[in-house]
Amino acid sequence: MSSADQPPPTVPALDEIYGAFDLSHVPAFAGGFINFGYWADAPSDRPLTEAERVETERELYRLVLRGFARTEGRDAVEVGCGLGLGSALALCEYGFGSVVGLDIHPDQVARAQARNAAVRDAHPGRLEYRRGAAERLPLPDASADCLFSVEAAQHFPDIPGFARETARVLRAGGRLVLTTFLATSEEAARALPGLLPTYADGLDLAHVADEVTATLAAAGLSDVRIRAIGESVWAAYDRHLGQVPELRDLWPRRFLTAYEKGLLDYYVITADRPEPH
DSSP states (O other), X not given: OOGGGSOOOOOXXXXXXXXXXXXXGSGGGTTTTOSOOOOTTSOOSXXXXXXXXXXXXXXXXXXXXXXXXXXXXXXXXXXXXXXXXXXXXXXXXXXXXXXXXXXXXXXXXXXXXXXXXXXXXXXXXXXXXEEOBTTBOOSOTTOEEEEEEESOGGGOSOHHHHHHHHHHHEEEEEEEEEEEEEESSHHHHHHGGGTOHHHHTTSSOOOBHHHHHHHHHHTTOEEEEEEEOGGGTHHHHHHHHHHSGGGTTSGGGHHHHHHHTTSEEEEEEEEEOOOOO
């Protein structure tokens, strides 16, 4: 890879959380998937076991992957793969022909390669992890049918760049499915750093939901759709934190407050690469 193709350096907040520290060791994000989870089918009448909490993280991936009309034999890319467990799940459960997991942090790429070595050995040549930035994907034009991203876009510094790269990398008829938490308005985006330390320190960026969808459409993607799923994320996640003594006073509990104040929500966004006329 030439110097011009190298990913940009990581910002200090990302380097701190995803470098030597490794956010997956924080109990609030147990299991290695590092997401808030999708709780629609999780038990609500009792505390969850750690295994059940981790299952909500898998369910968020499955929600995204069900957004593709067809997966069997298709080529997929995950942008912001972290420890790579979601990419491995996509390959094993959805039958993709190949999955490439990309992450900007070299430590995460190394962890993904090691953590998923058994899956890679069982499926030679079908699961790969590479370093790559969302706005500079290290992939050829028209090389993927399915591109997905799970709770990573809040870190992307250049949403227009990501949108252009998505349009470039997807084949005609391909689809993007993205899920993450986004600000509900410009006013909300300005308020979030005062409530949540991850916005104050630059780890999370307050992208506005409507602006993200407009940016995807401006990049040439079609049939851009967005739906809020916060009712199946925030309250249940907060209830779980409140039921675990060592998690009760952690900063992630402020996300429910932000949601209840209407400052942010959790969304699923889909967009298609148009077929040629």
